[in-house]
Amino acid sequence: MPPATYVHPTYDFSLVKKVAVLPLDNLATDQTAGEKVRRVVITELLATGIVDVVEPGQVNRVLATLNIQNPTAMSPEDFKRVGTALRVQLLIVGSVESYERVQVGGVQAPEVSLTLRAVDVDSGTIVWSTSHTQGGATVAARLFGLTGDSLSEAARKAAHEAVATLFK
Amino acid sequence: MAYGPLARLQAAAFALWPMAQENRVNMCRLLPSAIGNKPYAIPVVLAASLLMGWPSVSDGATRIAVLPFQNVSGHLEAPRIIMPIISKAVQDRGYEVVELNSLEPFLFRHRIRATEKIRRDHLVELGKELGVPLALVGSVDLFADTPGNPQWGISGRLLATDSGGILWAGAAGFTGDDFTGFLGLGTVTFPDRLAELAVDRMFTDFPSGGVKAEPARSAQAVRSRKIPGRIFRDPQLDTEPPRRVAVLPFENGTERRGAALIVDDLMVAGLFRVGRFDVVDPGEVLHALQTLAVAPYGGIDLDSLRRIGEALDADAVILGRVEDYNEGLRPGTSTSPSIALDARMLETKTGKILWMGYHEGLGEEYQIVLEFGKIKSMVPLAMRIIADLAETM
Numbered sequence: 001m002p003p004a005t006y007v008h009p010t011y012d013f014s015l016v017k018k019v020a021v022l023p024l025d026n027l028a029t030d031q032t033a034g035e036k037v038r039r040v041v042i043t044e045l046l047a048t049g050i051v052d053v054v055e056p057g058q059v060n061r062v063l064a065t066l067n068i069q070n071p072t073a074m075s076p077e078d079f080k081r082v083g084t085a086l087r088v089q090l091l092i093v094g095s096v097e098s099y100e101r102v103q104v105g106g107v108q109a110p111e112v113s114l115t116l117r118a119v120d121v122d123s124g125t126i127v128w129s130t131s132h133t134q135g136g137a138t139v140a141a142r143l144f145g146l147t148g149d150s151l152s153e154a155a156r157k158a159a160h161e162a163v164a165t166l167f168k
Numbered sequence: 169m170a171y172g173p174l175a176r177l178q179a180a181a182f183a184l185w186p187m188a189q190e191n192r193v194n195m196c197r198l199l200p201s202a203i204g205n206k207p208y209a210i211p212v213v214l215a216a217s218l219l220m221g222w223p224s225v226s227d228g229a230t231r232i233a234v235l236p237f238q239n240v241s242g243h244l245e246a247p248r249i250i251m252p253i254i255s256k257a258v259q260d261r262g263y264e265v266v267e268l269n270s271l272e273p274f275l276f277r278h279r280i281r282a283t284e285k286i287r288r289d290h291l292v293e294l295g296k297e298l299g300v301p302l303a304l305v306g307s308v309d310l311f312a313d314t315p316g317n318p319q320w321g322i323s324g325r326l327l328a329t330d331s332g333g334i335l336w337a338g339a340a341g342f343t344g345d346d347f348t349g350f351l352g353l354g355t356v357t358f359p360d361r362l363a364e365l366a367v368d369r370m371f372t373d374f375p376s377g378g379v380k381a382e383p384a385r386s387a388q389a390v391r392s393r394k395i396p397g398r399i400f401r402d403p404q405l406d407t408e409p410p411r412r413v414a415v416l417p418f419e420n421g422t423e424r425r426g427a428a429l430i431v432d433d434l435m436v437a438g439l440f441r442v443g444r445f446d447v448v449d450p451g452e453v454l455h456a457l458q459t460l461a462v463a464p465y466g467g468i469d470l471d472s473l474r475r476i477g478e479a480l481d482a483d484a485v486i487l488g489r490v491e492d493y494n495e496g497l498r499p500g501t502s503t504s505p506s507i508a509l510d511a512r513m514l515e516t517k518t519g520k521i522l523w524m525g526y527h528e529g530l531g532e533e534y535q536i537v538l539e540f541g542k543i544k545s546m547v548p549l550a551m552r553i554i555a556d557l558a559e560t561m
Contacts, residue, residue, distance in 0.1 A: 032421055035466070036491065039510055043524045046400035055512075055519050057467025152491070152508065152528060156398055 005165045008127040011120065013167055016089045019045060019118070020054040020082075022063070022071040025095035033099035037114055040155045041092065044163040054086050062086055076124025083121025090118045090127070098133075099151060110135040110154040116162050130165050134158035229264040230377045231300045233271055233329075237322070238284035238307040240426035246311035250322065250363045257367045258304060262377030266298050274298060284433070285451040288332035295329025302335070303327045305451070309430045309547055310341060311359070312497050317344040318359040319497075320366040321547030323433045325440075326375070327449060334449050335383050337437035340370035341547030383440075399525035399560045410483035410515065410522070413439060414448035414476065416457075418509070419466035419489040427493035431509060431550065435486065438554035444561065448480050456480050470519040477516025484522060486513050492528065495546040504532040505546040507553055513561060523561050529553045 021042050026034030038056065045053050062085045063071065068078055071093060083091055094116035101108035112135060118128035135154040149157070234255050239247050259265050274297055275283065278290055284307045286294075294303060306324030321341035325334050342365055344356040356362045415435050420428035432450060440447045456479040457463065462472045466489050476485060488511030496503040508528035515522055531549050535542040543549045 032491075035489075036510075039489075039524075040398075040526070042521075043398050043400050043526065046402075046521060046524055047398055053521060055467065055470070055473075055514055055521060057464065057473075058469045058519055060467055061469035061471075150528060152526060156526070160398070 005130040006126075006128065007165065008125070011125075011127040013127075016051055018052040018054065018086075018088045019090040019092055020059050020086045020088045021045070021056065021092040022059060022082075024093070024114070025072045027095055027097050028099040030099045033096045036152070037096045037099065037112070037155050037159065040152070040159045041094075041114075041116065041163065044156070044159045045092070045166075048163060048167060050167050051090075054088060059086060079119050079121050079124045089121060091121055093117050093119060099155065101151065110149055110151040112151065112154040112158045114155075114158055114162060118166065128166050130162045132158045132162045134161070229262055230302060231266060231298075232258060232263040232302040232304060232377070233266045233294055233298060233300045234258055234304045235271070235275075235283040235286065237305070237324070238282065238429075240429050241308045241311040241321070242425065243311040243313070245313075246308045249311075249360060250308060250320070250367065253360070253363050253367050254304075254306075254322075254324075257364075257371055258374075258377075261371065261374055263302075264377070266300055270298055282451075282454065285454045286327075287455040288449075288452050291327060291329045291332050291451070301329055303329050307430070307433055309339075309426075309433075310495060310545070312495070313359050314497075316357050317355065318357070318362050319343045319495075319545055320359070320363055321430075321545060322366055322370055323430075323437055323547065324370060325433075325437070325449065327451075332449055332452055333383065334436070334440055334447055336373070336375055337440040337447075338370045338373065339434055339437050339547050339551050340366045340372075341545040342366050342369070343544045345544055399557075400521070400523065401560060402520070402522045404515075404520075405522055405561065409444065410513075411446060412448060412480075412482045413445040413484045413486060413513070414453050414456075414480045414482040415439065415450065416453065416464050416468065416476075416485050416487040418487065418511075420493075421489050421491050422493040424493045424495070427490045430547075431490050431493070431554075434547070434550050434554050435511070435558075438551060438558045439486070439561075442555070442558040442561070444558075445484075448482055452480060468514070473514060473516050473519055482516055484513050484515050486511055488512060493546075496531070496544075502532075503544075504530055505543065505549045506530045507546070507550050509553065509557075511557060525557055525560060527553050527557050529556075 021038055024034045024038050042053050042056065045051060062082055066081055066085065068074060068082065079091055094114060097113035097115065098111050100111060102111045113133040115131040117126050120127050134157045135149060236251060237247060255265050274294060278293065280286060280290055284305050286305060291303060295301060304324055304326055306322060308322055310319055310321030312319040323339035326336035328335055342362055344362055348355040356365065415432055418428040418431050436447055436450055439445060456476060460475050460479060462476060464472065464487055468487060473485065488509055490509045492506055492508035494501065494506045496505045510526040512521055513523040514520065529549055529552060531543040543552065
């Protein structure tokens with residue numbers, strides 16, 4: 001399935017200097033997938049050289065201080081409070097749908113699926129959204145049993161492709 | 169090295185008198201109990217030293233305390249086997265190793281249990297009470313007494329007792345199979361012999377006793393290779409690099425108890441050997457965290473970061489998570505060790521992420537041809553992965 005991406009047509013991304021990545025919703029069987037992918041996304045965002053990213057420990061501290069227990073169910077007011085406390089222009093939220101090795105014929109191939117959204121802290125508006133899947137039952141895996149990447153590499157590729165659409 | 173009788177008398181008096189003045193209890197322990205507290209004790213001992221051949225204090229030998237290595241291997245017998253080998257190896261390199269019967273009472277009195285992460289004030293006390301300018305600390309990271317193919321993994325640091333500074337850091341590990349040569353011959357099957365080899369390897373660049381110890385960055389750097397995947401490196405690391413870096417406890421995301429403790433130590437050793445930063449000793453880090461009541465585990469908030477930076481005089485910290493740590497010892501799994509870890513460096517004043525990366529490795533990936541080059545033991549693999557990361561910082 002090709003990746004699906006939305007970029008707000010009139011939002012001025014040049015004003016974005018600093019972002020924070022909130023804990024991702026983990027829908028995968030690997031209980032640590034959310035945090036693993038979160039760190040990969042942070043690295044990819046930093047690697048663009050366009051924005052600074054807040055240390056996840058500081059993000060977690062602010063969420064705890066503001067008593068936000070479910071980052072996936074935040075109101076626009078919550079986004080504003082968190083964004084103000086972290087001094088960022090965008091908050092990155094999302095989910096990890098899969099982070100596992102899937103059986104493809106006689107081999108196991110890594111599959112990572114993630115969805116990311118960027119929320120403007122002032123307006124609470126979603127200004128970017130993308131879904132990406134990496135690995136899984138590829139042609140190479142089905143025909144030749146070539147699984148190649150590790151799960152972490154598959155996650156990196158998925159995050160890289162996703163982040164690449166943010167500042168296009 | 170022995171000198172004439174007068175010099176030995178002078179040396180013995182020099183060694184004994186300050187100890188007698190500062191700590192009468194220690195002095196009494198050194199003397200036969202019959203004369204322990206008597207006023208004529210010191211002259212008697214000095215005279216006896218001439219007659220009985222008291223081990224002379226060489227002008228060249230530096231006194232050193234070899235603290236019991238922390239056992240993270242999970243094998244209860246590991247310290248009993250390797251500690252005497254380590255002490256002897258240190259002695260063979262020209263040091264005068266403080267006797268256990270002097271060291272252990274000190275550790276007991278000061279209630280020092282975490283000997284691998286000793287606080288700076290305890291180090292200073294150690295230096296003064298036992299007259300040692302140096303202390304060797306470390307950990308036994310791996311010991312498997314698999315019949316026919318034992319394994320060892322050890323790491324160590326040489327500390328200056330007056331400053332707490334790291335003067336040397338090293339690590340080594342072997343399996344018996346690492347020495348298997350042509351026709352399958354040469355495998356080291358005895359754990360004691362393999363321990364000797366591992367200790368020798370760890371101490372390859374250990375400074376010799378009698379030489380003023382300066383921080384020794386080894387020319388024998390671990391060969392690093394290009395890291396697959398993504399590393400972020402802020403240009404500030406070139407223009408305004410941190411001067412002093414502290415490694416905070418890594419988060420353990422594996423089933424192996426102690427994996428993060430091992431990676432912490434190896435990260436310190438790896439950073440020290442790269443030589444780009446002054447690295448805070450883990451003992452100081454632990455003490456600061458306890459004093460500040462901060463427990464960063466995988467992440468840290470800005471306020472805590474600043475307080476840690478001030479307490480340790482550190483410009484940056486490194487923290488992270490061990491995602492995979494497989495020593496290849498579990499039945500039914502591959503015998504090739506594997507490790508994966510992610511880490512990041514934060515500037516303490518601002519919380520800015522200066523560096524962030526992920527790296528993983530499998531021992532058999534390093535194979536060149538016919539088992540040659542394959543890394544069969546965890547500690548060398550971990551050091552290789554950490555060296556790869558540290559080279560990019």
